[in-house]
Amino acid sequence: MVDRDDRTADRMLVAGAEGGVLVFGITPPRLSTTPERIREITAATLARLDFLDVDALALYDIADESDRNPAERPFPYLPTIDPAVYHAEYLGGWNRPAVIYRCVGKYTEAELRTWLQMADTDRVLSVFVGASSKGKAVRTGLSEAQALRLDARPDLLLGGVAIAERPEEHQRLLAKHQAGCAYFISQVVYNPDAAKSMVSDYYYACRERQLEPKPVLFTLSVCGSVKTLAFLKWLGVDVPRWLENSLRHADDTLAESYQHCLANARDLIAFCRKLGMPFGFLVESVSIRRVEIEASVALAAELGRLLGRGRPSA
Secondary structure (H helix, E strand, O other), X not given: OOOOOOOOHHHHHHOOOOOOEEEEEEOOOEOOOOHHHHHHHHHHHHHXXXXXXXXXXXXXXOOOOHHHOOOOOOOOOOOEOOHHHHXXXXXXXXXXXXXXXXXXXXXXXXXXHHHHHHXXXXXXXXXXXXXXXXXXXXXXXXXXXXXXXXXXXXXXXXXXXXXXXXXXXXXXXXXXXXXXXXXXXXXXXXXHHXXXXXXXXXXXXXXXXXXXXXXXXXXXXXXXXXXXXXXXXXXXXXXXXXXXXXXXXOOOHHHHHHHXXXXXXXXXXXXXXXXXXXXXXXXXXXXXXXXXXXXXXXXXXXXXXXXXXXXXXX
16 A cells, blocks of 8 residues: 555555555636635635545646537536646645646647646646547647657656547557556546446456556546536436436435445445456545535545545544
8 A cells, every 4th residue: 555645646646556546536716716715715625635535636627518518518617727726826735646637628739838847746647638529629639738748748647538438448548558648537437337348448458468557547426416417417427327217316316326426436446456457536526515525525535445544534
């Protein structure tokens, strides 16, 4: 197990994934938020995280993805603070690694290069996210951004997105693996069978090529309402019909989804350990509702126990 007092970025991913990495993911405050309110939100977030034995904090980069789905977006798109800016200006109190997402199409190559050159690679990792659709206009493509990282900052640990619902996703993982990705983080998992199939295909494809498979972190997210369920489906998350029925008709949708996330986690832990696949979890907390935030924190604490971590949690 990784020394929890020495959680540099490389040790977190390389040494920690055999036993299971644990990351907590948040969205930076909205761009319209006042600095005073940002500091209040940040203090509350850090206070919650102080009770969790997580390896890193993931900061999402939000982009307008209306091009990916012609249906009306269940929640309006609201721009948020750049995650790199939020990390640099407000998260000085966070002393563990940060996974900073970059929707690379939003940035010029010059902007990405500047950020890469300034990043503290002991404490910062990144996940490069490509365009949400083939027709979307971008400033920098995913392959260009990957090449830029290799040129400007090859020591920065780079991650890639994994979407289990896509056909032949393991081939995309192999391509990202060979382009320098050191780990992968999945889209929200509500169908563990799809995630297991993707991981199995990737693991055996690596073995055939005599490659060491890179860790896959499975994203888990509680669902507190039917509207949130609709948003997950709008994003392309595969929610099996039986589970959708269960969530829609539950007396407590949040509690029902929480138990399902735990069941998925147990299933994925057992599967990856039997296979010998390095793995982990990212617990996503993107809601502004306190009850959903607290459920996400409780889920992360329970996952820590499932992964065999002894630190007491809230």
